[in-house]
Amino acid sequence: MKFAYRFSNLLGTVYRCGNLNFTCDGNSVISPVGNRVTVFDLKNNRSDTLPLATKYNIKCVGLSPDGRLAIIVDEGGEALLVSLACRSVLHHFHFKGSVHSVSFSPDGRKFVVTKGNIAQMYHAPGKKREFNAFVLDKTYFGPYDETTCIDWTDDSKCFVVGSKDMSTWVFGAERWDNLIYYALGGHKDAIVACFFESHSLDLYSLSQDGALCVWQCDTPPEGLKLKAPRGWKADLLQKKKEEEEEEEDEEEGERETTIRGKAMPAEQEKVGKVKYSRLAKYFLNKEGDFNNLTAAAYHKKIHLLVTGFASGIFHLHELPEFNLIHSLSISDQRVASVAINSSGDWIAFGCSGLGQLLVWEWQSESYVLKQQGHFNSMVSLAYSPDGQYIVTGGDDGKVKVWNTLSGFCFVTFTEHSSGVTGVTFTTTGHVIVTSSLDGTVRAFDLHRYRNFRTFTSPRPTQFSCVAVDSSGEIVSAGAQDSFEIFVWSMQTGRLLDVLSGHEGPISGLCFNPMKSILASASWDKTVRLWDMFDSWRTKETLALTSDALSVAFRPDGAELAVATLNSQIVFWDPENAVQVGSIEGRHDLKTGRKELDKITAKHSAKGKAFTTLCYSADGQNILAGGMSKFVCLYHVREQILVKRFELSCNLSLDAMEEFLNRRKMTEFGNLALIDQDAGEENGVAIPLPGVRKGDMSSRHFKPEIRVTSLRFSPTGRCWAATSTEGLLIFSLDAQMLFDPFELDTSVTxxxxxxxxxxxxxxxxxxxxxxxxxxxxxxxxxxxxxxxxxxxxxxxxxxxxxxxxxxxxxxxxxxxxxxxxxxxxxxxxxxxxxxxxxxxxxxxxxxxxxxxxxxxxxLDDVSKLCNWNRYNIQYALAVSKQRGVKRTLEPLDTEEDTDASDDDSLHLLGIAADDEEEEGMLV
Known part of the structure; x- marks a missing residue:
């Protein structure tokens, strides 16, 4: 099918919130990104977003020991059982409450979730198809406040749960006679993490104030005894036991006088119970109350403890001696999640404030992966001419270039000091031109990764859009405040002309791909066509019925599309300045209702319009998006809606639902006006004198869903959209489609x-x-x-x-x-x-x-050839060096001196021309 575009990948956002997990082989990181999950393959240098989504942002992810299953739980308590092998959802379940963490037992037979002040243990789903994959086994009570963390023993006999009430609880997974539950105190703040030692019941507990307690158990795991059954099972077992004993007594005749029953039962129970004692207490936090411990991870085999703090600092300690290995800072934001891979070599850090994901190899002190999305929302994007790269610009002033094949960002330009409003590639694909609100237009070189041109205006102005002609020689940018268009030369960097005539801010610029004609759209309800060869004069002025928001040329330059404020898309013939069609898109946009809106979604849609347009690669269709979660694909000639794509179903974003939730309406107003998490800032409580719940003036907001830019790939196989969710890629899914061409019965x-x-x-x-x-x-x-x-x-x-x-x-x-x-x-x-x-x-x-x-x-083969060439040169240099050492004769002749010079050149990695040709691998 021609329009069978499906969600393919999510770029631009690498971590949002939740916990990080390594796969069983330790080569991939599973990161929750909003309401989706992305798998970063560190060995093959690829990122892949699973084709599934939850209703709200993901809170926690639990991975099975064999790495085949994952339980994904969102903020609303809804869980998805996902098969990582076939990348599909196997089961839906609702925990009916907010879940903080989920953890599988090491044997894979059970898993525990912490919900509220209780811990619930479920039977893990098996390998066979089941009607109900989640069966509740036991519910454990004990903590008075919310539970925060879970850890299992290696033999799956016990698990430990931490709580915000400063206590740590050890529970038995089975009905043990000498361990039902055990409560540990000793902390003065909420428990952040707790870990069992390998093959032992000894454990470590860490609290938010940076305190580490080491607990020793007097009983080994083998010393746990199963509790005797009660009820009819106990009676049945007792009856069988008595019959066996009677038979033995009749045969031997010597055991009639033995006393049956318990001797001193109270003393026997006291002796057999499991006991804990605190061996030591250490303090990690040395910078005061505002640097709270926020995340921790422990590797049991190598005894490595990793702790992350609210200031962005992390520590590496060796336990139980508490020896400090490293203490480094990765950012100025809190470390939200920490994970260690199975071998203990790589450590993953997630910073939710910056949307940053780091994988660090602590032994070599080097980065395996360092990715960060835009701090604020993305504003614009552009495809490279060959479709291999995507460049994005954001409100944070950063320009990022993404590889569409791997899904990673490989270069970030930070020269702009304000938000980036437009990005574009030149036709060669080696230069990126960007415009910004800081009053500059910059050109970046993708060969040397540097800003080699900076274009400015005579007086400071804010640029709202940018365009480059097909030859790459002329750069133009539209001003937001002076209503002018500035034209520069790429070669010299000089300002060539200032085009004036618009009476409103310039909202869009676009060059004709076949001719040197510039189209400019403005809020003054006109689109002007400027001839770049004829003294920069206005060729035509196209009058519109409303403000122009976006403009786009068809790839062959024979048609012009303009999006206006009244939700219309108007098509023009640029040669004859004649309108050839229009599309009414108000009903297709389908905007949602915000939580605090006083009007319905139907009425609010009257003020919304398409803000970005893009023609397909063949020019037959056009994509349109705006302040909505939908992107509309229209057929230009027929002027009909072909397909509507839903970019997100995440209810954690604003303006997603069409109708208001009546349960949030009270006689005193909307509950959305009350911040539930006002006492915490980024998960860290702010203590204020006289205030019990923290700073009541602190506020958080829900970002509104919107589409800021759309672009079709030059290959026509995919298209990309920048939205509140990130950079979404939709590609043709031709694997499961039967789409014959001129088929008849004779073709089999x-x-x-x-x-x-x-x-x-x-x-x-x-x-x-x-x-x-x-x-x-x-x-x-x-x-x-x-x-x-x-x-x-x-x-x-x-x-x-x-x-x-x-x-x-x-x-x-x-x-x-x-x-x-x-x-x-x-x-x-x-x-x-x-x-x-x-x-x-x-x-x-x-x-x-x-x-x-x-x-x-070509890129892959050239890299391989260069690598082989280097290896051959190195082998030649080593062999010649060994030959020189074996030769005992002095180098007196001129030829020998030249040869020694060549040897030294080889050792430096420099080869002669003839040897380079011999060393080339074709």
Whole structure:
């Protein structure tokens, strides 16, 4: 299907809130990102967001010991049982309350959740399909305040629970006779974390004030005894036992005088009970009350304790001696979550205030992963010409470049001192141009990663948009306050001209891809077309019925689309300045109602409009988005809504629901006006004299869902949107779709394979692409011998050439038959190149898709060749050095001196030209 775009990945946001987890092999980090979960593969350098979402932000994630299952719980208490192997939801469950943490037992048979002041133990779901995957086993009471953390013993016999009432409770997972529960005190603040020692009941407890208590148990795990059963089971067992004893007494006749029953039961119970004693108490926090302990993790095998604080500092200690290994600062925000991988080499830190995720190798003191999203919301985005990279600009003044294949940000530019309002690539793809509210337009080089041009105006002004012409020589930016358009030269950096004429702020700029014509949209209800070659004069002025918010040219430059304030999209012919169509999008936008709105969502939609537009790669469709969770895809010629995409279902964001929740309305007003967490700032309580619940003036707000920018990939295979959630990627999902082309009853898989056996390759390829199944098309193409590719490609009809090229472009993404598909591509373009020129605009997305795959392979192969070349040079240098050492003769001749010089060059990593050619690996 042409419009089968599905959610593919989430970039720009790496951590929001919740707990981090490492997979069993220790190579991947599972990070909760809002109401989604992203898996960062550190070994293969990829990030992948699971295709599932919860109703609210994720609070905690529990991972099974084998790494196949995960329990994801959101802020509302709703849980998803997820299979990480098949990336799908297996079961839905609601815990009917806010869950703080969830943890599987090491044997994988049970899991415990902390909810309120209780801990509940459930039977873990098995490998077979079950009607109810979560079965409650026991409920444990004890703490008076909310429970915060869980940890299990290695044998799954006991678990420990920490609470905000400064107590730590040890519970038995089974009905032990000598351990039902045990309460530990000794702290003066809420418990943050508690950990059992390996193969022992000894444990450590850490409180928010930075105190660490070491507890020793007098009973080993093997000393726990099962409690005797009661009721009818006990009577039955007792009866069997008495019968056995009577039989033994009759046989032996010597045991009639033995006393049955308990001798001194009270003393026996006292002797057998498990007891704890505090061995030591240490203090981690040395910077005062405002640097509270916020997160901790413990690795039992290497006895490594990692603690994170509210100031961004973390400590590494070796227990039980409490030896300090490291003390470093990773940010100025609180460390919200800490995790250690199975080998104990990598430590993951999550900072919710900055949206930062770090993976640190503590032994080598180096970063394995360091990613951070935009601090505030993203505002604009742009695709590179080959579709490999995406650049985003945010309100925090940062410009980030993301790799679409790996999903990671590989460079961040921080030169702007205020919010970035527009970003764009030049046609070469090596230069990024950005505009900002700080009064500068900057050009960044992606080869050297530097800001090599800074364009400014004669008097300070705030730039709201930026555009670069197709040649990359002219840069233009629109002003927000002076209503002018500034034009600079990329080569010299000089201001060429100032275009005036608009009577309102400039809201959008766009260059015609085929001509040097600039279109500018303004709040003065006009769109002006400026000719860059004819003395910068206004060519045409297009009058609109409302304020213009966004403008976009079709990829072939033959049409212009304008989004206006009255929720319309107006289409113009730029050559004749004639309106050719319009779309009424007010009912399609479907805005939601905010919590504090006094009017309904239907009435608030009248004031909302599309704020960003983008044509598809073939120019037949247009994407539109605005202050809504929906993105609309329209067919331009038919002017109808083709599909509406929902970007988010996260109710933690504002303006998501269409109707007001009546349960939040009271006779005194809306409950949304009352902040439930006013006593805490970023999870850290603020003590004030005379105030019991903290600072009552502190406030938090729910960010509103909105779409700030939309862009189609030049390849046409995906599109991206910047929203409150982050950078969302939607791509074509052609794996599970049956989309035939000119199919009839004579085309079957059997007849395709029969044609291949008869060596009728052209007929087999045509039938395979009519059936349009990827496996069959691959089988038909790869069955063609290499020396017959030229003949077969020349015999293909022109209608099928585009489909074969598209298949080849998709094959470059995953196949390893690189040379074979390169030959196919070359023969097709050489045979049909002249005839395809007439459809150049329609074939442009396919060609760019091909270019993207080839460029990626070129980068990979060039890196491999450079690495092999370096290794060969190093091997030559080492061998020559050993040869020089073995030679005992002095170097007197001039030739020998030159040779020694070459040896020294080799040792420095520099090779002569002839040796470079020998060392090249082709």
């Amino acid at each position: 898989p059997g007849r395709i394979r029969e044609a291949l056996r008869q060596r009728e390759f052209t007929r087999a390829i045509l039938m395979a692409f009519r059936l349009n199944e990827r496996k069959l098309a691959q089988e038909a193409l790869e069955a063609v011998p290499q020396d017959e590719i030229d003949v077969v490609s020349a015999s293909l009809p022109e209608l099928y050439v585009e489909k074969v090229l598209e298949f080849l472009a998709a094959s470059f993404e995953e196949s390893r038959h690189l040379e074979f598909y390169l030959i196919w591509t070359q023969k097709l373009l050489m045979s049909h190149g002249q005839r395809l020129k007439s459809r150049a605009g329609h074939l442009l997305p396919v060609v760019q898709f091909l270019q993207k795959g080839l460029q990626r392979h």
